[in-house]
Amino acid sequence: MNKDILICGVGGQGTVLASKIIAAAAMEEGNTVHSAETIGMAQRGGSVTSHVRIGDGACSPLIPFGSADIILAFEPGEAVRNLKYLKKDGIVIVNTSTSRPVTASIGDSDYDGAEMTGYLDRKCSCIFIDSEEVCGPFGSSRFFNIIILGVVTASGRLGIDRATMLAQIEKRVPAKYTEVNKKAFEAGWEYL
DSSP: OOEEEEEEEETTSOHHHHHHHHHHHHHHTTOOEEEEEEEOSSTTTSEEEEEEEESTTOSSSSOOTTOEEEEEESSHHHHHHTGGGEEEEEEEEEESSOOOOHHHHHTTOOOOSHHHHHHHHHHSEEEEEOHHHHHGGGTSGGGHHHHHHHHHHHHSSSOOOHHHHHHHHHHHSOGGGHHHHHHHHHHHHHHO
16 A cells, blocks of 8 residues: 555644554554655744555655645644645545634634635545534544544545554554543544
């Protein structure tokens, strides 16, 4: 399997954990994996982008422009900013709820994400997820990173087995949060 996945959002949303779970699950299934993160201005609020490259075709951990099979976007503005990485027949799975990036705060804009999701809908194939809706039963938007993993796994585009993903969640999430995160993954799985 050869697959390039770009994960983007803002600091504090759990993008790095999501990338580590995908990478570990792909390796568990016998794939070669290269990954890298670029972290923005601050731990919280700055842009965060993770590159996960699965397969022997990758010579570098960074995905070239126009090559990503999947973009997992935790924030709509970050999805638009990283759209240059998506290949022609790729897919963007994007949160429609905003987490106001630092760049939107600087200009004191009226940013609400609707313009971004509209743009994405016109430009590429998308699955839109309202994190406020799907995270509501869990009482926190902090579960969105695991929910989006359930969505991308259920879509079939990731090419990693559901059981393998769940096993990596068990290994990488603190024990006291394992069961609720497994439920969050299942909520994402059932979202489609």
